[in-house]
Amino acid sequence: MAERKPVEVLLADGGDHISDHLELLADMSLDFASSLDIEDTLMRALTRITRHLGAAAGALFLLDDSGDVLRCHACCGAVEISGFTLKSNEGIVGRCVHKNVGEIVRDVANDPDFQKSVDKRTGFTTRSILCAPMSVKDQRIGAIELVNKLGGDGLFAPADLNLLQVLSSSAALAILNARMAEALVEQERVRRELELAAEIQRSLLPERRGQSFPVHGVNYPARTVSGDFYDFFPVEDGRICFNLGDVSGKGMNAALLMAKTASLFRCLGKTIREPGRLLGRINKEVCETATRGMFVTMVGGVYDPATGAVILANAGHEPPLFHDRNGDFTALPAEAPPLGISPLLVQGEDFPEEELWLDGGTLYVFTDGMTEGYIENGDMLGVDGLKSLIRKNAELAVPERLDAVLSHLNPENAALRDDLTFLAIEDKRGGEYEVARPLNDVPATVEIGEEVLFKLIFSSRADRLKLVRSAVQRTAELCGFTPYQAHDVVIAVDEACQNIIRHAYGGKPDGKIELKILRGNEKMILLLRDFAETIDVAMVKPRELDDLRPGGLGTHFIREIMDEVEFLPPPPEGGNLLKMVKNIT
Amino acid sequence: MKHHIREVDDTVIVAFEGDIDLECSGEARDVLMDCASRGTGVQVDLSGVFMIDSSGVASLLEAFQNARKKGKTFTLAGVGEPVMRVFKLARLDTVFPFADSAS
Incomplete structure (x- = not known):
């Protein structure tokens, strides 16, 4: 810090002017305090200081944000050097800022730091310099430099330096205040922009529908904007397209990627009705333009309110939970990576699909903000916690149920750790929202007079059989x-599926099985298709029943129960196609 | 599928609840084989079972044969119509000894 002379010295050196000095200081302080435009006020202050101290010219330098460059922000008097810059350690002004000490240079010719370039450029002759740093505590802001004392002996006196130091301190404080005010204004501007962004984001979410509509969702952002989204909309054939996604990261960049992915889904979802293909297309688009390291997990699906069937594709998202009508939960884990990582990670271009029959149950899709959210006692909710909250509120209508579950994660509106998004698809058949539609997906194996009742695609996993059984039971009763x-x-x-899982796929859980149920003339036709190696039909034999060896019973059951069982010629793309017929008697 | 084991007069009584299908028949087999190695007899209570498939039947059959080899009794109890239908399909309705009701 500069060693400043006590104020009394001012009295000794220039006591006759003390009241003038105080008046100038008071005026300047008042001007700073009421200033709306700091640049303008600084200019006025510099002019007064220059005149008051009787200098030929004055300049006010400020350090830039990096602290490496001094720039002339205001100047007055004989020369115009506004905008002139020099390195923060150059020249007399740089030395003054660097040491944070004011000084009088009576003859610049003898000062090695003096920058002759300015005089050369302006044609002005600098003889003496008075320079005082502007700083608040140790924070350096800049300096005020006065050039060539007019009148008298043409030399600046120590009292001049003292006075300039007092005045420059006052200016420094004013600049700092102004900068803080500016930062506040900027903060406010950013806040308003975020609010606007959040409003636009909210407008991307679908409107809440009446209770009779089968799909409902909620989203609570942790910050103003959200990286989560969901959407649903009916398409022409009466089915309802829905999705729920979570963008990696939070804040504005996540919100922008969210907006893009949500828009792609809504736009492409109107023409592409297969969720696997739709997610494949979105993946390609997002991969082409996404910022590196950002990705989106998403569940996209199509729900048919007429049959209660859901076709789902899951791109790396938290497994949705199916709550069946018996109150049991089934998790549906992702079988594909998130969107935006690489189009090469997906075989072919389409994401794997899975079909599910709601059959009076409800499908819940949610983001990890739900399962990783904290409940009142400070524990994480977890999947089991979510299941028990769903069970506990099962009597409520779906929109209220979603709110009730969320209320446990948001106790007294405490700050959320992550965005909460929650979507439910409910089997509302028989309700107001029921759309009859023609089944136009007629496979080649269907003959005239046959009607497709049901189609289900599932993975070659033992835990899928329960769903298959429940769907077949209902369809057979129909x-x-x-x-x-x-x-x-x-x-x-069930037995035919087991054969495929155990023998055709050899226990591999990632094979696909397609079940199609048709009703013909007084008969029910079941087509079961797999995509494994084509098997030698001659090898499939029912077991001799007198032989009490365990195993090998399944094929016998099928032949006992069904009226016709035959393997149709394998489709050109391979695999096996089993046709089973049961007469309706 | 859930199961519950209790012992009455040196007979191990195992009660199953839920479907015995491909997903859990391996687990059912382990439970049954364990029961067959204890006590002097095994009774399998199927009153809580609605659906059993060929793999579940195979598990029962294996435990039955195992118990018999060791000279132990092995009975099924609480067999409902849907489960009995599967035993009939497998022609096992005359092979398995059935108890009238679970003890």
Whole structure:
């Protein structure tokens, strides 16, 4: 810090001017305090200081943000050097700032730091310099430099330096205040922009529908903007396209990628009805332009309110939970990577699809903000916690149920750790929202007079059989079978699926099985297709029943129950196609 | 599928609840084989089972044969109609000894 002379010295050196000095200081302070435009005020202050101290010219230098460059922000008097810059350690002004000490240079010719370039450029002759740093505590801001004392002996006196130091300190404080005010204004501007962004984001979410609509969702952002999203909209054939996604990261960049992905889904979802293909297309688009390291997990699906069937594709997202009508939960884990990582990670271009029959149950899709959110006692909710909250509120209508579950994660509106997004697809058949639609997806194996009742695609995993059984039971009853007869059909289909899982796919869990159920003339036709190696039909034999070896019973069950069982010629793309027929009696 | 084991007069009684299908028949087999190695007899209570498939039947059959080899009794109890239908399909309705009701 500069060693400043006590104020009394001012009295000794220039006591006759003390009241003038105080008046100038008071005026300047007042001017700074009421200043709306700091540049303008600094200019006025510099002019007064220059005149008051009787200098030929004055300049006010400020350090830039980096602290490496001094720039002339205001100047007055004989020369115009506004905008002139020099390195922060150059010249007399640089030395003054660097040492944070004011000084009088009576003859610049003898000062090695003096920059002759300015005089050369302006034609002015600098003889003496008075320079005082502007700083607040140790924070250096810049300096005020006065050139050539007019009148008298033409030399600046120590009292001049003292006075300039007092005045420059006052200016420094004013500049600092102004900068803080500017930062506040900027903060406010950013806040308003974020609010605007959040409003636009909210407008991307679908409007809440009435209770009779089968799909409902909620989203609570942790910050103003969210990286989560969901959407649903009916398409022409009466089915409802839905999605829920989570962009990696939070804040503005996540929000922008969210907006892009959500828009792609809404736009492409109107023409592409297969969720696997749709996610494949979005993946390609996002991969082409996404910022490196950012990705989106997403569940996209199509729900058919007429049949209760859901076709899903899951790109690396938290497994959705299916709550069936018996109250059991089934998790549906992702079988593909998130969107935006690489189009090469997905075989072919489409994401794997899975079909699910709601059959009076409800499908819940949510982001990890839900399962990783904290509940009142400070614990993480977890998947089990979510299940028990869903069970506990199962009596409520879906929109209220979603709110009730979320209320546990947001106790008294405490700050959220992550965005919360929660979507439910409910089987509302028989309700107001039921759309009859023609089944135009008629496979080549369907003959005239046959009607496709049901189609299901599932993975070659034992834990999928429960869903298959429940779907087959209901469909068989729809065909006109008694529950007891329908149970027989269930046994046959279950066994046929087991054969595929165990023998065709050899226990590999990532194979696909497609089940199609048709109703023909007084008969129910079941087509079961796999994509494994084509098997030698001659090898498939029912077991001799007198032989009590365990295993090998399945094929016998199928032949006992069904009226016709045959392997159709394998489709050109390989695999096996089993046709089973049960007469309706 | 859930199961519950208790012992009455040196007979191990194992009660299953839920579907015995491909997903859990391996687990059912382990439980049954363990029961067959304890006590002097095994009773399998199937009153909580609605659906059993060929793999579940195979598990029962293996435990049955195992118990018999060791000279132990092995009975099924609480068999409902849907489960009995599967035993009939497998022609096992005359092979398995059935108890009238779970003890």
